[in-house]
Every structure is written in structure tokens, then in C-alpha cells.
Amino acid sequence: MKLYHLVLKDILRRKKRVLYAALGIVIAAMTVVGILTIATAGQAKIYSQLEKYGANLNVVPAISNVDMRLGDLSMGALMVGENYIPEAKLPEIRQIADGEIRKALGIKDDVDIATIAPKLYVNTKVKGTSLLVVGVEPKEERKIKTWWKIQEGKYLEERDQALLGAQTAQLLKLNIGDKISFNGSDATVTGILEETGSSDDYQIFVPMQTLQTAFNKEGVVSSVDIRALCNACPVEIIADSINQNITGVRALAVKQVAETEMGMMDKMNKFMLALAGITLVIGAFGVVNTMMTSVHERIKDIGIMRAVGASRRQIIKAFIYEAVIIGIVGGIFGYLAGTLVAYGVGPLVFEGTAINYVPQYLPLSLLLAIFVAVVSTAYPAFRATTVKVSDSFRSL
Secondary structure, three states, rough: OOHHHHHHHHHHHHHHHHHHHHHHHHHHHHHHHHHHHHHHHHHHHHHHHHHHHHHHEEEEOEEEOEEEEEEEEEEEEEEOOOOOEHHHHHHHHHHHHHHHHHHOOOOOOOOOOOEEEEHHHHHEEEOEEEEEEEOHHHHHHHHHHHHOOOEEEEEOOOEEEEEEEHHHHHOOOOOOOOEEEEOOOEEEEEEOOOOOOOOOEEEEEEEEEHHHOOOOOOEOOOOOEOOOOOOOOOOOHHHHHHHHHHOEEEEEEEHHHHHHHHHHHHHHHHHHHHHHHHHHHHHHHHHHHHHHHHHHHHHHHHHHHHHHHOOOOHHHHHHHHHHHHHHHHHHHHHHHHHHHHHHHHHHHOOOOOOOOOOHHHHHHHHHHHHHHHHHHHHHHHHHHHOOHHHHHHOOO
């Protein structure tokens, strides 16, 4: 009889004990696969959001807080700096952005490369409700927000038109063709956006000049979005160059924000994987305990094997084969259980994230489970080789 046939028969004879050993491996593999699957989905969401914006930067006024103190007594904080960016600085911003892109990509043409989309934010009341009205350059804004879709009507075309976020239209009960008034200026609702799940849903968008004229903000904007239109564009270099060469503004690459978020996520993943490691150790002890019990239960069998000429190597191989089978069972069921856990827990951790099973984690789960099972079996297998034929006969 082949050695593996003997191992299979023995496993079928002790199904419950083998399943108990496999259960610890299942839980360990489930924890690892679940964490990795959720982390993969979270990273995919962050990267998809980053790709949606493109290689993007945001330029805002350089406002800082100065802590006012009188001796050891704090008198509060004083905000220093302008709340707006002069429109006269927009050509400088474009020159730096386009210049760095040309330098990085070897472009020699003098045409505009980056999309420069300034915005003016004004808090005001419309139909007695306080909300945010945003002045935009319609063509540039549409290039930046490629995910915008018009639910009703059409996009901004004239100075006296307004585009509403989905929630704003419902809140104010406005429809296409309705008039809205803010600070004495009128605009006609020509379009309503589909819901985006962002702050855009609660805002009103009008042409920049319309809002500047209505609130006496000619020549200034609140912020500037820059889309560099290529993933290879040096957004961090552009941001540093703007910060060093243009006073009164602060540029931040959206990639840097995403990297910060990814850094926090990596820390959380490491913590969760550390917990998974503890689970693996607990699962390993379960396998060791089961195998040690198996050695005691099978003293007679081991003695008989030794008596008929089985070598220590063959006895060790018998236990290793059993460990591999436990590892395969634990790895497969651990992968399935981990994927199910990810489907249940993932949307709670990352709201709105679609969880997909990752086939590449099945081999990982199998290798991890087999490795833990084999390593855990090493000591019990060694103990099995020390069983003497005389001891096995005394157990009869």
C-alpha cells in the first residue's frame, strides 16, 4: 500500500479531529484574505477617484493662522492673508504649469496644455435658503469635471444662466426655466445635474462674470483647479514651482492628498494584518495540538509501521502529507470565507465600494495555509519518530 493511501485512510477514519485542525487554518486564512480583499477594493476606489480627476492640482489663497498670545495667555488665532486670488495671477499659474509639463514631456509647441479652471465661492440666500453659489468658467469647468452629467435641460452657455446640483433643485423646488435671484441679479435655471454624491449636489453654478458682478468681486477668484491632462505630468513639481514663484497662493497636488490617504490606509492594513498574524499563530497552535494528540492516539500504528520496516523519514512524510491535506482544505475554505467576509464588511469600511473577489488570493491562501500546517506539524512529526516499538506493544 502506498504511503499516501495510508494517510488518506487515516484521515477518513479521524475526520472530526482533522476538521478541528483545519478550522484554525480556515479562520487564519479567512482573516488574511478578507483584509487583503477589502484593502484592494479600498485602494481601487482611491485610485479610480484619482484617475477621474486626472493629474490634478488645486491652488488656494495662502492664508495662515497666527497664534496671538499675551505672555502665557492665549488670545486666540488671527487669520493672516487674502481670501481671494487676483485673476492677474492666472497667466503666471498657466505659464508655470505648461512650462513644467513641456519640460517633462519634451513638448515644444506653445499651445495651452493644462486646463485652468478658476472658481469663485459666495455664500448667499436663494429663495430664503442659505447655500453656496459657485462662479465658474463653463468650458474649463466641464473639462475638469468630466463625470458631470445633465439630468435635465442643458449646460451653461450664457451669462444669465444657472446650473443646479441635484439636491439643490429638490430643496428649492426649482425646474428648468425658473428664475432665481441672488444679491439683486437674476439667472434662469437651464440645467440640473445628476446626483454626484459630492458637495456639487448642494450648490448652484453660474458663469464667473455673473457672480463677480453681482457681489462686486471683479478681478478675484476663490481657488483654481488645474488639470494637467496626463498621468505622467509632474504635478508635485508644478505645485512646488507655483508655491516658490507666486506669492499669496498655495498649490497642492491632489496626488499628494491621495498618497496621504493611502498612507493612512497602509497603516490600518498593517494593523489588521498584525491581527491576522496573531490569528495564524493561534491556528498553528491548534494544528500542533491536534497533531500531538494524533501521535498519542497512533502510538500503536506508528510502532507497527516501525516494526515492519518503516523508516523515520517515511513516518515524517506521513505526517507532512496529512498537514498538506489540512492546509489545502483550510486554504480553500479560508479563501471562500474571507471573500464572503469582505463582501459583508467591505461596504461598511469603505462606503459605496464595490467588493470583487480576487482570484490571485486563492494561491496565496493555499500557500499560506499549507506553510502554517506543515510548520506546525514539524514538532509532532519529530515526536512520532521517537516512538519505540516496545512502547507501542505496551499500548495494546
